[in-house]
Amino acid sequence: MSTFKIEGGHRLKGKIQPQGAKNEALQILCAVLLTAEEIKIDNIPDIIDVNKLIALLKKLGVKINKLGKGSYTFKADDLNLAYLESPEFKEDGKGLRGSIMIVGPLLARFGKGYIPKPGGDKIGRRRLDTHFEGFINLGAKFRYNREELFYGVEADKLKGTYMLLDEASVTGTANIVMAAVMAEGTTTIYNAACEPYLQQLCKMLNRMGAKISGVGSNLLTIEGVEVLGGTEHRMLPDMIEIGSWIGLAAMTKSELTITNVSWDDLGVIPSVFRKIGITVERQGDDIHIPAHTDGYEVQNFIDGSILTISDAPWPGFTPDLLSIILTVLTQARGSAIVHQKMFESRLFFVDKLIDMGAKIILCDPHRATVIGHDFKSTLKATTMTSPDIRAGVSLLIAALSAKGTSIIHNIEQIDRGYENIDERLRAIGAKIERVEGN
Ligand SMILES: CC(=O)N[C@H]1[C@@H](OP(=O)(O)OP(=O)(O)OC[C@H]2O[C@@H](n3ccc(=O)[nH]c3=O)[C@H](O)[C@@H]2O)O[C@H](CO)[C@@H](O)[C@@H]1O
Ligand SMILES: C=C(OP(=O)(O)O)C(=O)O
Known part of the structure; x- marks a missing residue:
């Protein structure tokens, strides 16, 4: 089993091309x-x-x-x-x-x-x-x-x-x-x-x-x-990868351009990230995320009640991006509920975010309330194991935003769905190393 060693807290910059879906x-x-x-x-x-x-x-x-x-x-x-x-x-x-x-x-x-x-x-x-x-x-x-x-x-x-x-x-x-x-x-x-x-x-x-x-x-x-x-x-570009990079940019306060995203096939994905305060700009067929130096603020519903983000069959929001949304919310200004309706064991990874200092209450296996830090407190580096593909990438994003060096084990779970992720992230400035076979 291989491992990622990640030195967090660095801003990233540049362009990233999503892989095929x-x-x-x-x-x-x-x-x-x-x-x-x-x-x-x-x-x-x-x-x-x-x-x-x-x-x-x-x-x-x-x-x-x-x-x-x-x-x-x-x-x-x-x-x-x-x-x-x-x-x-x-x-x-x-x-x-x-x-x-x-x-x-x-x-x-x-x-x-x-x-x-x-x-x-x-x-x-x-x-x-x-x-x-x-x-x-x-x-x-x-x-x-x-x-x-x-x-x-x-x-x-x-x-x-x-x-x-x-x-x-x-x-x-x-x-x-x-x-x-x-x-x-x-x-x-x-x-x-x-x-x-x-x-x-x-x-x-x-x-x-x-x-x-x-x-x-x-x-x-x-x-x-x-x-x-x-x-x-x-193959179309991978919309789950695109969502992952939007979250990565916001949480590391980085300016990133995600190229050739096939905007018309992204459904509600851009607008869900906008609801949690992230600026998602359309530039031709690219997505530009400016550096969120002042953080990002979660919108409430019109009546002032707390935002809920939940999954639903297409054209609803895909369950495969909820772990990333949840992770990015840990540094937002404001609070939200994440409701994972489809899978009953997909939110358990929040324990690792809690270990890193995130404010999350797992209400039941399907729902978590996240109270964002607004970057007033950064997450702390830790050692963790990737339980599934999307939780794995979420923990990777958390580690890149955290202070210190984190270790993620069982990265085969990430390699299952993300092509050459360490090399591509290094190309935009991430300090990530693959340590084979431990
Ligand atoms: C290889 C592949 O393509 N995997 C995707 C595929 O898995 P997969 O096709 O296996 O998932 P399904 O669409 O069958 O269902 C996923 C889960 O959602 C529940 N469910 C599904 C439909 C529905 O209307 N209501 C409902 O509750 C099912 O009971 C199941 O627990 O779709 C899932 C749901 O988008 C994604 O997470 C997976 O990444
Ligand atoms: C759940 C996923 O994959 P799989 O259906 O292949 O397990 C996913 O891609 O998020």
Whole structure:
């Protein structure tokens, strides 16, 4: 396990380019299984989760060619489906959350899809019911081996139908869409998730010959087609990374420009940061954050009551940025409540911020009240362990703003989703070192 050593309290300055979106990449990579033709994908982030999925696709027999940084071609014309029933797959499939999305495409094209209980962040219950109920609605037979935690679906031919999802699951919607594109007849999915990740997936599938309408809404209509062909696709910049850098700039009082952010795909993200007093300026397709030398002041609601920031399915605020918002609030002028509705174990990392001197009351597993210091007291450096990807980056931001040298262990959790983070942060002036293997 590696560690970051961070000397906090320095201002950063410069430009930072967000990587390609992790959660989009995981969907798009699974979609290459839907065709025997070649697919070219650009702006693939070089991060642990994505590399694990690429390795899994390779073992499954996908021909993969790396053309340059972030640019690959994939050709799934001769797959080794026996791998899906091997002990090796039972290990590989567990390695990340995104692997669950190979099931829909395999079911659509080969009539069977298997997956061990997938990994990902340990942030509370992460059920898969939406995925499998969707496949069952399309006519698949489902089985679950409780001992081995191994899921399977099989079908001779999937049949389109109407379905109302019991929750707008992101990976669930992607999986069902990929299963339905080659089903017989029309599938209608209501209460579909509609994050930019999914919009990008649907646009790519349509370029491959699929007939999906309603893209960007929670009502998708999919007319099944016989076969899909090749295409090219480019990943959007990672909106969670963009939000992380906005928070980093404010909390370290740094002037930063986040370049080529694809503003129109950021939804409410800029306005939520503005609500906690951060100046987020649009400059073309860049975000400019001026140095917040006088701090940042949390807005109350119109009636004067305390601000609550909570997550919601898109176009609501993504849960993946709440840990960062919470951390940045610890130095705001004013107070706010952070309400993490989706995951019940994602706020426990606040104990580490409290150790650093932050004023936070964890009201229950879902809600925390944060009373900002307004920089009258800086956080103190400490030694901590990164519990999950977003808590990890939040602690990294806290460490960069703190006085003294902090140590963060288990940084594989951060590398899972942030490409070359130490090198990129050093380029804007951060004092961060990677210490391998301790
Ligand atoms: C690989 C990937 O893409 N991971 C993302 C994906 O995970 P993932 O697709 O696994 O998450 P889901 O969208 O299925 O659900 C996340 C959690 O929220 C709950 N839930 C979901 C929908 C809803 O309407 N109400 C509700 O309460 C679910 O019960 C679950 O506990 O979406 C999550 C929610 O944006 C993000 O945190 C993850 O980063
Ligand atoms: C929770 C996340 O990832 P995963 O779903 O891969 O665990 C995340 O990206 O914040």
